[in-house]
Amino acid sequence: MKVVLLSHTPEPERLVAAAARVCYAEALPEEVLAGMTPEEIRSFLARLLAMDHLSPFEHASFTFAVSGVSRALTHELVRHRIASYSQRSQRYVKEEGFSFVTPPSIAAHPEASRIFAATMDVLRRTYAELLRLGIPREDARFVLPNACVTQIIVTMNARSLRNFFALRCCGRAQWEIRELAWRMLELVRRVAPGLFIDAGPPCEATGRCNQGKLSCGRVERKKREGEKCAD
Numbered sequence: 001m002k003v004v005l006l007s008h009t010p011e012p013e014r015l016v017a018a019a020a021r022v023c024y025a026e027a028l029p030e031e032v033l034a035g036m037t038p039e040e041i042r043s044f045l046a047r048l049l050a051m052d053h054l055s056p057f058e059h060a061s062f063t064f065a066v067s068g069v070s071r072a073l074t075h076e077l078v079r080h081r082i083a084s085y086s087q088r089s090q091r092y093v094k095e096e097g098f099s100f101v102t103p104p105s106i107a108a109h110p111e112a113s114r115i116f117a118a119t120m121d122v123l124r125r126t127y128a129e130l131l132r133l134g135i136p137r138e139d140a141r142f143v144l145p146n147a148c149v150t151q152i153i154v155t156m157n158a159r160s161l162r163n164f165f166a167l168r169c170c171g172r173a174q175w176e177i178r179e180l181a182w183r184m185l186e187l188v189r190r191v192a193p194g195l196f197i198d199a200g201p202p203c204e205a206t207g208r209c210n211q212g213k214l215s216c217g218r219v220e221r222k223k224r225e226g227e228k229c230a231d
Helices: 012-022 029-035 038-051 055-059 071-077 110-132 137-143 158-168 175-191 218-225
Strands: 002-008 061-070 084-087 149-157
Touching: 002 175, 012 029, 012 038, 012 055, 055 149, 055 158, 061 071, 061 158, 061 175, 071 084, 071 149, 071 175, 110 137, 149 158, 158 175
Parallel strands: none
Antiparallel strands: 002 061, 061 149, 084 149
16 A cells, blocks of 8 residues: 555645634634744644544645555445545556455455465456457456556545544554554544644544444553543
């Protein structure tokens, strides 16, 4: 898996803080934006987070390039609706000799790994044979597996990203998208720490789990040990 932060809104923290301040200021928006000091920015962001007033966060956006991931992952990723996606098309790009992602549980089991790899090889040959017979790529792709490697461009605003991190950094998230979420969180924290200082699974941000009976039990274990929950 490779994750690159391609671009982001210039000075995202300043923009978010200024957007919040404009609601209460008499000055023009561009004057508010230019006139805020680093201390005022930090103060506004802290207040917004404390009040859970996150609509100003929607003004800052971040674009990622994600490659070396499975179609299974991207099927989960695109369920996050407040976002923009551009993915490699299996209608137009030939997938002969496609690469694939092997789940860790399979990779750790020699016999399962052998069966899995053999199945991928059969699907490669089947796909190539369908193309040879004149079947269009858009129809031949029906035999391609969820494991097939793909690449995708993702753009989300800061508010949507915070929601994405809360859901997908959680220990109960599927392993591949959880790895993606943590990598994305690391990247945005480098350029906008004030927007994502408390982002991540709720157990880290609040010390509480919202998964109910499906909880992994981490919060309770940490409470028994007298420690703060951490991944």
